[in-house]
Amino acid sequence: EDVKSLRSVINPDISRIRNIGIMAHIDAGKTTTTERMLYYSGYTRTLGDVDDGDTVTDFMVQERERGITIQSAAVTFDWKDYRINLIDTPGHVDFTVEVERCLRVLDGAVAVFDASAGVEAQTLTVWRQADKHQIPRICFLNKMDKNGASFTYAVESIKQKLKTKPLLLQLPIGEEKTFRGLVDVVTKEQIIWKSTSGLDDGKIFERKPLLEADDPNLFQELQDTRNALIEQVADLDDEFAELVLGEYSESFDLLPADKLQAAVRRVTLARAAVPVLCGSALRNKGVQPLLDAVAAYLPAPSERPGDALERMSRLLLPFADQQVEIPSLTAGNIALAVGLKQSATGDTLVSSKAAAAAAARRAGRAAGDLLLAGVDVPEPVFFCTMEPPSLAEQQDLDNALSCLQREDPSLKVKLDPDTGQTVLCGMGELHIEIIHDRIKREYGIDTYLGPLQIAYRETVLNTAQATDTLDKTVGEKRHCVTVELEVRPGHARLTAERAATAPAIEFAAGAVPTELRGAVENGIANSCVQGPLLGFPVQGIDVTVQSLTVHPDTSHTMVSACVSRCMQKALKKAGIQILEPLMNLEITVSEDHLSAALADLAQRRGSVQEIQSRQDNRVVVAAVPLAETMGYSTVLRSLTSGSATFTLELACYQALNSHEQRALLQRTRGLV
Numbered sequence: 001e002d003v004k005s006l007r008s009v010i011n012p013d014i015s016r017i018r019n020i021g022i023m024a025h026i027d028a029g030k031t032t033t034t035e036r037m038l039y040y041s042g043y044t045r046t047l048g049d050v051d052d053g054d055t056v057t058d059f060m061v062q063e064r065e066r067g068i069t070i071q072s073a074a075v076t077f078d079w080k081d082y083r084i085n086l087i088d089t090p091g092h093v094d095f096t097v098e099v100e101r102c103l104r105v106l107d108g109a110v111a112v113f114d115a116s117a118g119v120e121a122q123t124l125t126v127w128r129q130a131d132k133h134q135i136p137r138i139c140f141l142n143k144m145d146k147n148g149a150s151f152t153y154a155v156e157s158i159k160q161k162l163k164t165k166p167l168l169l170q171l172p173i174g175e176e177k178t179f180r181g182l183v184d185v186v187t188k189e190q191i192i193w194k195s196t197s198g199l200d201d202g203k204i205f206e207r208k209p210l211l212e213a214d215d216p217n218l219f220q221e222l223q224d225t226r227n228a229l230i231e232q233v234a235d236l237d238d239e240f241a242e243l244v245l246g247e248y249s250e251s252f253d254l255l256p257a258d259k260l261q262a263a264v265r266r267v268t269l270a271r272a273a274v275p276v277l278c279g280s281a282l283r284n285k286g287v288q289p290l291l292d293a294v295a296a297y298l299p300a301p302s303e304r305p306g307d308a309l310e311r312m313s314r315l316l317l318p319f320a321d322q323q324v325e326i327p328s329l330t331a332g333n334i335a336l337a338v339g340l341k342q343s344a345t346g347d348t349l350v351s352s353k354a355a356a357a358a359a360a361r362r363a364g365r366a367a368g369d370l371l372l373a374g375v376d377v378p379e380p381v382f383f384c385t386m387e388p389p390s391l392a393e394q395q396d397l398d399n400a401l402s403c404l405q406r407e408d409p410s411l412k413v414k415l416d417p418d419t420g421q422t423v424l425c426g427m428g429e430l431h432i433e434i435i436h437d438r439i440k441r442e443y444g445i446d447t448y449l450g451p452l453q454i455a456y457r458e459t460v461l462n463t464a465q466a467t468d469t470l471d472k473t474v475g476e477k478r479h480c481v482t483v484e485l486e487v488r489p490g491h492a493r494l495t496a497e498r499a500a501t502a503p504a505i506e507f508a509a510g511a512v513p514t515e516l517r518g519a520v521e522n523g524i525a526n527s528c529v530q531g532p533l534l535g536f537p538v539q540g541i542d543v544t545v546q547s548l549t550v551h552p553d554t555s556h557t558m559v560s561a562c563v564s565r566c567m568q569k570a571l572k573k574a575g576i577q578i579l580e581p582l583m584n585l586e587i588t589v590s591e592d593h594l595s596a597a598l599a600d601l602a603q604r605r606g607s608v609q610e611i612q613s614r615q616d617n618r619v620v621v622a623a624v625p626l627a628e629t630m631g632y633s634t635v636l637r638s639l640t641s642g643s644a645t646f647t648l649e650l651a652c653y654q655a656l657n658s659h660e661q662r663a664l665l666q667r668t669r670g671l672v
């Protein structure tokens with residue numbers, strides 16, 4: 001147990017790491033904010049004070065004497081389940097090179113502002129540098145307690161001067177001298193810091209729902225801000241827009257905080273907008289929610305686009321199960337690399353970008369072409385749920401699965417959106433069993449596996465037309481779309497290569513302007529992710545968009561949402577046909593066991609295509625539905641006294657007959 005927890009302390013899962021910088025105009029309060037972070041995370045036991053010259057990060061004599069930051073200092077601490085590596089960067093213009101040097105290695109940043117000053121000259125400079133390095137950011141409006149502090153003014157200046165979209169995730173309770181707490185716009189809670197007698201270190205605060213009776217004006221302000229936030233995020237994120245327009249279009253009030261939080265995260269990572277929080281570091285208010293926001297909204301190193309930097313701790317030459325450590329290796333050899341944190345199977349490692357570029361030049365190719373071919377990952381055909389023995393071990397299980405996935409790209413892990421359960425998708429029974437076993441042996445978690453289920457597909461039986469209109473005023477814009485479309489069966493039989501292909505889309509002459517085609521195609525693709533009958537992906541359909549009328553102010557997101565809803569209607573009308581995976585089966589069996597194997601195959605809805613002779617053996621080439629292959633290896637072994645071997649691979653998807661489809665529906669509903 002100890003070793004396991006130690007491992008997660010020394011080596012936290014990459015999804016729980018935040019490498020962030022803290023940047024600002026001089027004197028906005030970076031160092032004070034950092035000190036508070038260190039204190040609340042338990043890293044320091046006393047509150048350092050810039051004005052007294054005893055902070056942790058300003059350790060140069062000159063820094064302590066002048067109360068300013070010159071060199072970037074890095075500190076590491078843990079906040080809740082997250083490892084935060086934080087770099088305090090200098091705010092003074094003279095040290096911008098130092099800032100630039102830090103930004104190159106950061107994944108996210110907190111920009112600290114003096115709420116009485118808004119955006120200042122140096123903030124603009126660092127903001128541009130962060131833009132250049134494509135770094136997602138959070139804004140912290142500090143000094144809310146100060147004379148002249150104004151939340152509205154500071155937000156307005158962020159909007160105007162930084163030309164960015166602020167997402168108001170908090171509202172201050174009180175301003176200047178009366179500043180005492182925050183409203184969390186996402187969760188609709190109020191957070192009030194308690195001034196306990198004696199120690200006023202801000203460790204104790206109360207979080208509870210903000211009710212209308214508490215403060216009718218503030219409550220109204222919260223409602224307005226939250227609705228505006230939801231509309232703003234919906235405009236920037238398609239997935240969220242669909243949720244808002246669908247389930248919650250009547251009342252944003254019911255929209256769960258976690259859905260909003262997830263969408264804010266996506267928008268932040270895409271750098272389409274910037275979350276804004278506020279507080280007073282000096283008065284010890286607002287820093288804990290800021291830390292929560294760092295964990296919630298800034299990216300893990302693995303979520304940053306582009307090439308990743310890896311450090312390998314050792315290089316080993318394998319001799320079966322023994323290894324010899326070697327200092328270096330030249331091209332053309334095979335070795336084991338130890339300590340890679342982000343690389344997954346299929347990646348190409350180079351010693352440096354420059355080396356890769358030079359090698360590409362020598363080979364007369366573009367640097368991108370130097371990549372080794374990735375691995376082709378077949379579509380998983382089986383899935384099942386996996387549960388840890390207790391909720392406390394869910395985190396360990398998630399870590400284990402993410403490690404295993406890096407090694408094995410054919411393992412896919414999803415979260416069931418309805419039940420919240422972890423779902424494993426794999427290539428077969430044995431594949432999933434081995435994963436189960438490895439999680440037990442290598443990670444010490446004895447998980448519970450749900451029944452193995454087959455990844456079916458859905459397609460349409462008939463041709464159907466539908467029309468739909470979406471008319472909604474969000475913010476100041478009226479979004480109005482009307483679409484008319486038709487779906488038809490594409491190909492009755494789908495080969496494995498076609499399994500993952502999108503629907504074939506046609507636009508009636510003049511129906512859809514070129515600039516809207518992408519939005520329409522997105523809407524169609526989204527509607528095919530979950531079919532209307534059992535929620536399996538829809539494939540093998542043709543779609544014709546017959547007409548599209550769009551009001552000039554309408555966002556592309558709304559166009560996609562309307563098309564998607566219309567598609568769902570048309571799919572339902574057209575009638576759904578379930579498709580099942582059909583496998584190519586090759587059995588090698590001795591002559592005397594051939595008839596037993598064939599008789600068994602007939603019972604499994606198998607169809608024999610060919611029987612070849614290979615020395616003393618016979619090779620049966622057949623096709624059999626995946627659903628009939630459960631436990632096949634055991635049965636075949638006993639039928640043939642262990643003499644037969646077989647291989648299975650996905651051939652295509654084929655339609656279930658109506659009797660089988662009815663039985664499947666009953667089974668599925670019985671399970672629910």
Ligand SMILES: Nc1nc2c(ncn2[C@@H]2O[C@H](COP(=O)(O)OP(=O)(O)OP(=O)(O)O)[C@@H](O)[C@H]2O)c(=O)[nH]1
Nearest residue numbers: 026027028029030031032068069091143280281282
């Ligand atoms: N009123 C008020 N003053 C603050 C607050 N936070 C910091 N200060 C004061 O502002 C001054 C600057 O704070 P620092 O934390 O050194 O600011 P900095 O951004 O790190 O400054 P440089 O390192 O020089 O860039 C100090 O006198 C702090 O006491 C706050 O929340 N409210």
